[in-house]
Amino acid sequence: MSDTIILAIDQGTTSTRSMTFGTDGQPRHTERHEFDQHYPRSGWVEHDAEDIWRDTVRTMKAVAEKDGGKVAGIGITNQRETVVVWDRKTGEPVHNAIVWQDRRTARLCAQLKADGCEPLVRERTGLILDPYFSGTKLKWILDEVDGVRARADKGELAFGTIDSFLLWRLTGGKVHATDASNASRTLLFDIHKGQWDADMLKMLDIPESLLPKVRDNSTIFGETTTDLLGSAVPIGGMAGDQQAAVVGQACFARGDAKSTYGTGCFVLLNTGDEALTSKNGMLTTIAYQLGGKRTYALEGSIFVAGAAVKWLRDGLGLINRAADTNDMATKLDGNDGVYMVPAFVGLGAPHWDPDARATITGLTFAATGSHIARAALESVAYQTADLLDAMVADGARDARQIRVDGGMAANDWFCQFLANMLDTEVARPANIETTAAGAAFLAGMATGVWNGTDDIAATWKEDRTFMPDMKADERASLQAGWQEALSRTRSKPKS
Numbered sequence: 479m480s481d482t483i484i485l486a487i488d489q490g491t492t493s494t495r496s497m498t499f500g501t502d503g504q505p506r507h508t509e510r511h512e513f514d515q516h517y518p519r520s521g522w523v524e525h526d527a528e529d530i531w532r533d534t535v536r537t538m539k540a541v542a543e544k545d546g547g548k549v550a551g552i553g554i555t556n557q558r559e560t561v562v563v564w565d566r567k568t569g570e571p572v573h574n575a576i577v578w579q580d581r582r583t584a585r586l587c588a589q590l591k592a593d594g595c596e597p598l599v600r601e602r603t604g605l606i607l608d609p610y611f612s613g614t615k616l617k618w619i620l621d622e623v624d625g626v627r628a629r630a631d632k633g634e635l636a637f638g639t640i641d642s643f644l645l646w647r648l649t650g651g652k653v654h655a656t657d658a659s660n661a662s663r664t665l666l667f668d669i670h671k672g673q674w675d676a677d678m679l680k681m682l683d684i685p686e687s688l689l690p691k692v693r694d695n696s697t698i699f700g701e702t703t704t705d706l707l708g709s710a711v712p713i714g715g716m717a718g719d720q721q722a723a724v725v726g727q728a729c730f731a732r733g734d735a736k737s738t739y740g741t742g743c744f745v746l747l748n749t750g751d752e753a754l755t756s757k758n759g760m761l762t763t764i765a766y767q768l769g770g771k772r773t774y775a776l777e778g779s780i781f782v783a784g785a786a787v788k789w790l791r792d793g794l795g796l797i798n799r800a801a802d803t804n805d806m807a808t809k810l811d812g813n814d815g816v817y818m819v820p821a822f823v824g825l826g827a828p829h830w831d832p833d834a835r836a837t838i839t840g841l842t843f844a845a846t847g848s849h850i851a852r853a854a855l856e857s858v859a860y861q862t863a864d865l866l867d868a869m870v871a872d873g874a875r876d877a878r879q880i881r882v883d884g885g886m887a888a889n890d891w892f893c894q895f896l897a898n899m900l901d902t903e904v905a906r907p908a909n910i911e912t913t914a915a916g917a918a919f920l921a922g923m924a925t926g927v928w929n930g931t932d933d934i935a936a937t938w939k940e941d942r943t944f945m946p947d948m949k950a951d952e953r954a955s956l957q958a959g960w961q962e963a964l965s966r967t968r969s970k971p972k973s
Contacts, residue, residue, distance in 0.1 A: 715920025759828025
C-alpha cells in the first residue's frame with residue numbers, strides 16, 4: 479500500500495488544485511492554478527466552467543505524474559452553491575457559472591420573503607432566502623438566458639454545482655450525481671427526508687428533470703475515462719468544501735467545531751443527528767452522510783475573509799503576498815480605532831444583508847497601510863466571534879476548542895487574535911489544507927484505503943494551539959468598536 483495514493487480535486491473560488499495523499503493521510507504533492515474571475519455588473523460574479531474543467535484536468539494529470547504512485551481513488555471537493563447548467567449531449571455550459579458570491583437574485587429573494595415563503599424554506603432546507611444559495615441562481619439562468627427554459631422543459635439540460643459538473647466530465651457524461659452536502663446548499667433539498675423537495679421546485683419553477691441524483695459522501699460515484707490518467711479510476715468521495723473540511727479536521731463528535739479561512743470564512747459545529755433550527759441567523763446543513771445516515775451541523779457563513787487580504791494585494795497594492803499581513807499587524811501595539819467591515823458582496827451570517835457594502839472606519843492621518851492590513855485580519859476574527867455567539871444562543875454546545883484551516887490559518891498573529899476574540903482554544907493542524915484532505919478521506923473510505931472515521935481521526939496531527947491571553951475588558955472594548963463599525967455598514971437596522 480506504500481505506493482497507493484488518493485488524488486483529491488479541490489476546486490475553489492479562485493483556484494483549482496489537485497493534491498495527492500498517502501495511506502498515512504498526509505499530503506504528498508500539489509498542483510494549483512488560478513483562474514479568471516468575471517464581474518459583468520456590480521454584485522455579479524461568474525466563472526467560465528470550461529476554465530475550471532481545463533484546470534482540473536491540467537492539475538490532476540500533473541500531480542499524478544509528479545507523484546508516480548498508483549491512484550486508488552479520486553475525491554472531489556468544491557466551492558459550494560455555484561451553479562452550472564449544461565447540455566446533456568455535448569456537456570457544453572449554456573452560460574457562465576454563477577458563483578456563490580453573486581447577488582443578482584437579491585430582488586427575487588426579497589419578493590419571496592414578502593410572499594411569506596421563508597418559513598417553509600427554513601423548515602425544509604435549513605437555509606434562508608438569500609442570493610447565496612443555488613436555487614435562485616438556477617431560476618435566473620432558466621428565465622434570463624434565451625431558450626434555456628424551453629430546452630430544460632424538454633429534458634435536454636442538466637444542472638449541478640461544480641462537483642456534479644466535474645463528475646459528469648470526468649466520467650465522460652455517464653454520471654449525473656451530487657452528494658448530500660452539496661444538495662443541502664441548493665435551496666431545493668429537504669435535509670430531513672434526504673430528497674429533492676417538490677414545494678421548493680414549484681416555488682422557483684424548476685423542472686425536476688434538471689437535477690442530479692443525490693448520494694452519500696463516500697461511495698463509488700463512477701469511474702474516470704481512461705484518457706485522463708491512463709486507466710479508469712474510481713471516484714469515491716464528494717463533498718462541498720466546508721463539509722470536506724469537517725471530515726479533514728476529524729470533527730466527528732457532537733460539539734466539534736471547525737473554521738475554514740479561505741476566500742470566505744465558514745464555521746461548522748457538529749450537532750450530531752439533530753438538525754437544530756436557528757433563531758439567530760445560522761444555517762442548518764448536512765455535515766456529511768455516510769451509510770445513508772445524515773450528520774447535521776450549524777453553519778455560519780462569512781462571505782469575505784481571505785478575499786479581503788487578496789484585495790489588499792490586488793486592489794490597493796498594500797502587500798506583495800498574504801504573509802506580509804502578519805508582520806504589518808505585529809508591529810502595531812493596537813488597532814488605534816481603525817476597523818474594516820469587509821462587506822464587498824454584502825454581509826452573510828448572522829446579518830444576511832445583501833445590500834451592505836464594505837467600509838473602513840476610524841481613519842486619521844496617523845493611520846497607515848499596516849492599520850488597514852490589521853483591520854482586515856481583525857474583521858475576520860470579529861465575524862467568527864459573532865457566529866459562535868449566535869450558535870450558542872441557538873442551543874449548540876459551546877466549543878471548547880475550534881480547529882482552524884485554510885490559508886489565513888498559517889498566520890500566527892491572526893490565530894492568536896482569533897483565540898483572544900473567541901476566548902477559546904484555537905488548534906491549527908499540521909496540514910491546514912484540510913478541505914482537500916477531507917475529499918481524499920471520503921474517497922479512501924469508499925475504496926478501502928481507510929476503514930472508517932476512526933482511521934481518519936487517527937491521522938489528525940496538531941501543529942500548534944493558541945490559548946487566549948487577552949483581558950476581558952480589552953476584548954469587550956475591541957468588540958464594541960467592531961459593533962459600532964458594523965452598525966455604520968448595515969444597509970438597514972438589524973432586525
